[in-house]
Amino acid sequence: MTNMDCKTCKALLWAYCVDDLEKDLLAQVDEHTACCSSCREELDTTTATTRFLHTHMPLLQSDHSFVQETLDKITLTEPASTLKPIIGIILILIIILLIGLLIISPIFISLLWLSANILFTLVQQGALVIKTAPLLQIISGTILTALLFIVLVSIRRLAMRCIA
């Protein structure tokens, strides 16, 4: 007779049926069910239940069309996801470039004068705009130079990659 009691044995029966028990426990269940009719009876029911479950659990099988549809979906999303960031970065660079060019161009001063005059007549803050204009131009000049440098480096790197 084993040390295993009926409660422990019954709790292990499902795992016993689906071969999910460690060797020593398996041996103990074997030993217990050999001499306990109540657990043996429950073992029969459990065997039938696990067999029923595994036999009648629907098993899906996908075919070629599943793979094709999956790959089609991948193709549809793939270029968008790799192109989007690049397009975004290029757009931002172009916008910065345009704003920078506008600021350092000669028209900017006349535009500034115009807006300063409007502001001056409206809220009497025109002087502030005129005072900050040189600072704005220095900042824009620096940003533009940096941008030009980045663009040149990127072009060089791209060219190197193309050659390689």
Next chain:
Amino acid sequence: MTEDLSLVIEQAMTGDKAAFSKLVWRYKDHILNIAFGIVGNAQDAEDIAQEAFLKAFLSIKRLSSAKAFYRWLVKITVNLSIDKKTANSLRWVKPLETALPLAISTQSPEKIAEQREQQKLVIAALDRLTLEQRTVLVLREFQDLSYEEIALILRIPLGTVKSRINAARSRLYNILAPERL
């Protein structure tokens, strides 16, 4: 994992679509049946499996090693399935009849009808488990994943995996055994 498979996964990790399509062929039925086991609907399972592969392809470059691929793919599938099942539980769901996979047409109509009834019984029994119990049961009982792998996939302690599987089995026994006898 075989060397060939590791190589294919590594190629897919560089964004190689041809290599990734080999992985879709290799794992499609596993992934489809994990999703089906959790949601219990063939059409939903197919949608989830396709979405899982799509998600995997888009983020495969972030994968740390080829070894982790299958576990990672299962994790994506399980998460999508749990989301779908939760969403389904909040709205009206199609009757079971349309949720089962198509039967093999070579069998007699009586045999098919009987088989359908038994399949419905199994799906209905799974539906009476909690979502946590059902998920671990599907991974262990039908997909044969180890307890350790399940713990890693679901990020829960090993003890919790074991107790959930035991609870699920005991509940299934109580539901299915009397109904069959």
